[in-house]
Amino acid sequence: MNGFVALARAQWKGFWRDKQNWFWLMAFPLMFLVLFGFLFRDAGVSKSTLTEIGSVAVIDQLPAEARNQFDNLFEVTKTTDSAKALEEVRKGDVDAAVEQRGNEVILHYSQADQVKAATVRGTLGAFVDGANVAASGKPPAFTLNATAVEDESLKPIQFIAPGLLGWAVAMGAVFNAAMPFVNWRTNKLLRRIRLAPVRTEALVASRLLVSIAVAFVQMGVFLAVGVGLFDLRLTGSWWMAVPLLLCATLAFMAIGLIAGAISKTAEAASGIANVIIMPMAFLSGSFIPLDQAPGWLQTVSKFLPLGQLNQGLLDTMVRGDGPGAALVPMAALLGFALVFGLIAARLFRWED
Known part of the structure; x- marks a missing residue:
């Protein structure tokens, strides 16, 4: 136990003394959060573009409230x-053009974008129906009250922050495992630790403790910047992000141990880690939301540990789901941790 505590304390101090860790694991991902946060700060729902050909009485004679809408x-x-x-x-x-011939309103649209065309047809049709009701003087038998499932506080930052946080934690855990073990092996430090009265489990566990602590620091910084600077609103069981990040750190540290085991230099370990993390970040929706992505991409993300982490963070922090929404991602991440951990243990080497 004394060896574990000593190793954890030494590695914690070593992490913060290395200024590169400050940049790559804290400042670099935070820079993306600030950049995307400012870019999409004032983003809203885009309007449909409509060309009015000549005089369209249905539109021109809308009441003030309807015209405003x-x-x-x-x-x-x-x-x-x-x-x-x-x-x-x-x-x-333009999305569509409209003209009126007598009592007939004609909408011209392109079938190239069927989603946009359906939106314009449905919206304009509602206004035409309203004009018919006003002209006949008879109220409709049924009314529709459409309510969005999200409230007005749902801004782009609430989708951006969880994805970037997941990417930052994944990158931190992988690099925190891969780089130190390669450096320790090449400079013979691992050999000295092996000769000391310290078990291998204590060495790995102390590094895991440092990685978990770093993940929680990253979470605290991200949430502080998101809430304080971009009005991030945490909903649902957002606190479930804590066990999610714990499970994710286990999975990604196992991946980092594999990268460190098969690399002979720190540069090679860094390259392998980047090859693993960067494509996974794009495929898992860390930089772009996957709600409108092709079906195959959404399927691929479910088989990636970062995809499971991002899904869990989105459900619990943004979409207002309960604690149960995090259980499947946590189970998947623990499964990844077990599989990759067994592979890492098989490949682990004290010396080159």
Whole structure:
């Protein structure tokens, strides 16, 4: 136990004395959070672009309240050139064009973007239905009250912060395992530790303790910057991020031990770690949300440890889910930790 405590204390001090760790594991991922946070700080729902050909009475004569809603949904330009308006729709410069012939309202749209076309058709159709009700003087038999599942506080930062936090923790755990063990092996420090009255389990456990502590420091810094600077709102069982990060650190440290075991130099270990983490970050939604990604990419992310971590963080910190939403990602991460840990133990070497 004394050997474990001594090793943990020495490694903790060594981590913070190395200024490169300050940059790569703290400042570097935090820089992405600040950059994306400022870029998407004022992002909102994009409007559909609509060209009004000639006079469209249904739109021009909307009541003040309805017109206000219409302007919030559509960015309207007016023209009398029908051919030019239709050509802009074909090219995708505008989402749709509308004209009115007597009591008939004609909407021109392109089938190239079926999602946008359906949105414009449905929204404009609602306004036309409202105009029909106003003209007939008869209220509709049924009313629809549409409510978004997210509240108004749901800003892009709430999707950005969990993904970048997952990437930062993964990168920290992998590098915290790969780099030190390679350096210790090449400078013969591992050989000296082996001759000392210290068990291998104590050496690995002390490094794991340092990695877990660093992960929690990263979490604290990310949340402080997100909440204080970008109005990040934590919802649901956000505190479940703590056991999630604990399980993730176990999994990614095991990956780092494998990278360190098969590398003969620190440079090679760094290269292997980057080859593992960076593609995984893109495939797991650390930089871009996967909600609108192709189905195959969403499937791939479920088989990656970082994909499981990001999913768990999003569900518990952003989407307002309960503690149960973290159980499957935690189980998957522990499974990855067990498999990679057994491989790392098999490949572990005290000397080159």
